[in-house]
Amino acid sequence: MKIVRFIFFIGHIGIALLLAATLLNAYVPPKTFPWFNLLSLGFPVLMIAYILLTLFWIISWKKRAFVFLLFGLMFFKPIIRWINYTPQKNETPDLKIISFNAKYGFSGKNKIEKFVDDQNADVVLLQEYGTNKKYHFNGMKEGPQSYVITIFTKHKIVEHKQLIKSDYIYNNAYVSHTDIEIRGKMYRFINVYLQPFKFKKNMVKLNGNSEEDEQKVKDVVKRLIPTFKMHQEQIIAIRKSIDESPYPVILAGDFNSVPNSYEYYHLLEGLQDAFVEAGRGSGTSFHDYKFPIRIDYIFSSPSVKPLSYKVDRSVKLSDHFPVIATFKTEK
Known part of the structure; x- marks a missing residue:
């Protein structure tokens, strides 16, 4: 039993160090050392x-349990970026936002239209919406389209700018910002679709053959590392739009990045994560793999207060669940 406990102890220390390494994503960019970002996927x-x-250790009545408990407090905030519970807020929202990767509308344009119409949102940000599909949402007008992202709103669109556009070969990311006037006040909505990893299920599913599985892992890492580095470059344009915005910012979309990643830390700076502030349950939004993956987000400036955040798991129109948030804006 002593040998088992010793192995568990060494393993526990190793896991603690790996978890601590994920915190370094706030400081170390992927171009400098991408392996910390890789660890965030396994958080x-x-x-x-x-x-x-x-x-x-607690059941075994070992004093080291208290050390590991105290050390584990470091990860309270990282944990609630994945799974969270906040008390229901009694304030009345005046802004409702949907962000949804529609997987090019393969499940049916009419079904997506019905889902959005039933929500009665103020702003809808779509990613992978399907450039050959023309959506019609009740009472909403569409902003300028790009190949992958588009925005709909009930309110007045004042200005729109493409921040990142795909070149179809190296870069497949799309990001735009749209300044919208809502009840006499301006807001900047940034619709994000960062560089995708372009995985298919058979590329990540292990089949028990050690040689084939080893090659699959190597192939996955070969895709992940360059994509992390591309994300680092793409974040620069987004940060510029956030930092130079004269208006409160709502940043939403498919980040193709998990919480505790370099992308998360650096896009969140100066903003608040609506899920952390007002979410309940799991934040997992990508459900095509049997593994918890949260890559869809809604962030907002401090003046735009999150009151609720929902990952709508009843809507199976894509490999992503839509995320829906309500806010209270400052008058």
């Missing part, structure tokens, strides 16, 4: 293993 599994081992 849920690492955290579950850490908690189970901590429980083992």
Whole structure:
């Protein structure tokens, strides 16, 4: 039993160090050292293993349990970026936003239109909307289209600018900002679709053959690392739009990045994560793999207060669930 406990102890320390390394994504860019960003993908599994081992030490009545408990407090904030529970807020919202990767409307344009119409939102940001599909949402007008992203709103569009546009070969990201006047006040909405990883299920599904599985892991890493570095470049244009905005900002979309990643930390700077402020349950929004992946977000300036955040798991029109948030704006 002593040998088992010793192995568990060494493993626990190793997991703690790996978890701590994910915190370095706030400081170390992927171009300098991409492996910290890679670790952020495994945060849920690492955290579950850490908690189970901590429980083992508690049940075993070992003093080291208190050390691991105290160390684990470092990860409270990272945890609630994945799974959270906030009390219901009693204030009345005056702004409702939907962000949804529609997977090019393969599940049916009419179904997407019905879902959006039923929500009665103020602003809808779509990614992978399907350039050959013309959506019609009740009472909403569409902003200028791009190949992958578009925005709809009930309110007045004042200005629109494409920040990042795909070149179809190296870069497949799209980002735009749209300044919208809502009840006499201006807001900047930034619709984000960062560089996708372009994985298919068979590329990441292990089949038990050690040689084939090893090659698959290597191939996955070969795709991940360059994409992380591309994200670092793409964030620059987004940060410029946020930092230079004369209006409160709502940043939403498919970031193709998980919480605790370099992308998350640097896009969140100066903003607030609506899920962290007002979410309940799991933030997982991409459901095509049997693994918790949160890559769809709605961030806002401090003056735009999140009151609710929902990942609508009843809507299976894509490999992403739509995310819906309500806000209270400053008068």
